[in-house]
Amino acid sequence: ETNRFANIRLEDMQGDMFGLCKDQHGCRFLQRKLEEGDPAHRDMIFAEIYPHFGELMTDAFGNYLSQKLLEYSSDEQRDLLIESISGELVSISLNMHGTRAVQKMIDFLSTQRQVQSLIVALNLNVVTLIKDLNGNHVIQKCLNHLPPDDNQFIYNAVSTNCIEVATHRHGCCVLQRCIDHASESQRIQLVTEITYNSLTLVQDPFGNYVVQYVLDLNDSRFIEAIVRQFLGNVCALSMQKFSSNVVEKCIRVSDPAGRQALVEELSGRQRLERLLRDSFANYVVQTALDYSDPAQRAHLVDNIKPILPMIRNTPYGKRIQSKIQREGMDSLRSGGTGFHPTLVSGGYFLTPSHISAPTPPHHIQPIIDSRSSFLGNNPGNPAPSARSVTSKFPVHQLTSPTTLQPNGFSTPWSTSTLTSLVPHAYASIGMGLGRENQAAT
Known part of the structure; x- marks a missing residue:
């Protein structure tokens, strides 16, 4: 069967090439003719294949010839091929054979005209492609191969549909690749949306990985912004399977001030008793013991010790007791930090030690929640309406994910008030998290 084309000239197959494309051996014959590099043969194959190019891209055998034709075509021929399938490109990308052909097409884009045809x-179907088993590879190929400016259409779509993408099996992976290949402005655009929605994302089996990925960037601006979103809900998040991992990571990567604020919410004796009995939260407490400064660690130990007799026989209690004994916590009581939280209305608000002015009620303006304060005056980036953020962590009840609201505070402060209270932290975040290129193209 293979040898039936051994002595056949391409000229002898004129008029029959489309049929050959769908035959395994005929397809290989045509590929070999293209590889020979004869422009006359290339033009003959192009002339017969061009009207059927979209159909061939989804054929089990024809897709290989379509890839080869894209490789060996001239720029002008490639322009025509890509424009001929523009209306079918999404459906082709969703096909198990077509996705490979489209990815190869992206590899061989050679003119800006071709790039614009692709975009x-x-x-209009970026999110559909991202959530598809085959289509997501096309978007990832764009991220890998095209320069950031040409990929802006992807960043606009993902930012607009952040939760839908981040909480999807394939979407969470694509979103991480978006972060990898982003320009600085695109990365800020994405992280702003991820942080704004982080309370929802961390409670999701896929979304929590996206938040952890941002934390792993080890950018203090992003870490502080995420931590502030969690304040007021740290205990509730610690008692959930997915979000507890994120809380642990926040404790590990935060600066001393952020870590102190997180651990402070875990330190109450009544809360600790429930946290230590919980199959997820006990690990958060252990991480807090490992990473707290000496003074805060000693405070934790003081509150844990009265609880130990009640949980001594549980696996969690044994681990906690062993950790306390092994680390010799009593010897660390003399440690201290230069940063102390001020207790206000049952919650903690971080203030630099030199601030002596009376502290306002227990409300903190979310750093990324109030976007208009530092996201610039770009007309394409309108600030959203104010959100009501009222819930607080219920010690007696673990609620559904939708109960958790950003920061758990009821009334946001004005930008000027926040700036005056936390000048250094706010300035470091505000300077770097400007929102750019948000409007969808």
Whole structure:
């Protein structure tokens, strides 16, 4: 069967090439003719294949010839091929054979005209492609191969649909690749949305990985912004399977001030008793013991010790007791930090030690929640309406994810008030998290 094309000339197959494309051996014959590099043969194959190019891209055998034709075509021929399938490109990308052909097409884009044809074809269906088993590879190929500016249509779509993408099996992976390949402004655009929605994302089996990925960037601006979103809900998050991992990571990577604020919410004796009995939260407490400064660790130990007799026979209690004994916590009581939280209305608000002015009620303006305060005056980046953030962590009840609201505070402060109270932390975040290029193209 293989040898039936051994002595056949391409000229002898004129008029039959489309049929050959769908035959395993005929397809290989045509590929070999393209590889020979004869422009006349290339033009003959192009002339017969061009009207059927979209159909061939989804064929089990024809897709290999379509890839080869894209590789060996001239720029002008490639322009025509890509424009001919523009209206079908999304459906081709969703096909198990077509996705490979489209990825190869992206590899061989050689003119800006071809790039623009691709962008126009995919622009309105980015999220659909991201969530598809085959289509997500096309978006990832764009991220890998195209420069950031040409990929802006992807960043606009993902930012607008952050939760839908981040909480999807394939979407969470694509979102991480978006972060990898982003320009600085695009990374800020994405992280702003991820942080704004972090309370929802950390409670999701896929979304929590996206938040952890941002924390792993080890950028203090992003870490502090995420930590502030969690304040007021740290205990509730610690008692959930997915979000507890994120709380642990926050404790590990935060600066001393952020870590102190997180651990402070865990330190109450009544809360500790429930946290230590919980199958997820006990690990958060152990991490807090490992990473707290000496003074805060000693305070934790003081509150844990009265609880130990009640949990001594549980696996969690044994681990906690062993950790306390092993680390010799009593010897660390003399440690101290230069940063102390001020207790206000049952919660903690971080203030630099030199601030002596009376502290306002227990409300903190979310750093990324109130976008208009430092996201610039770009007309394409309108600030959203104010959100009501009222819930607080209920010691007696673990609620559904939708109960948790950003920061758990009821009334946001004005930007000027926040700036005056936390000048250094606010300035370091505000300077770097400007929102750019948000409007969808």
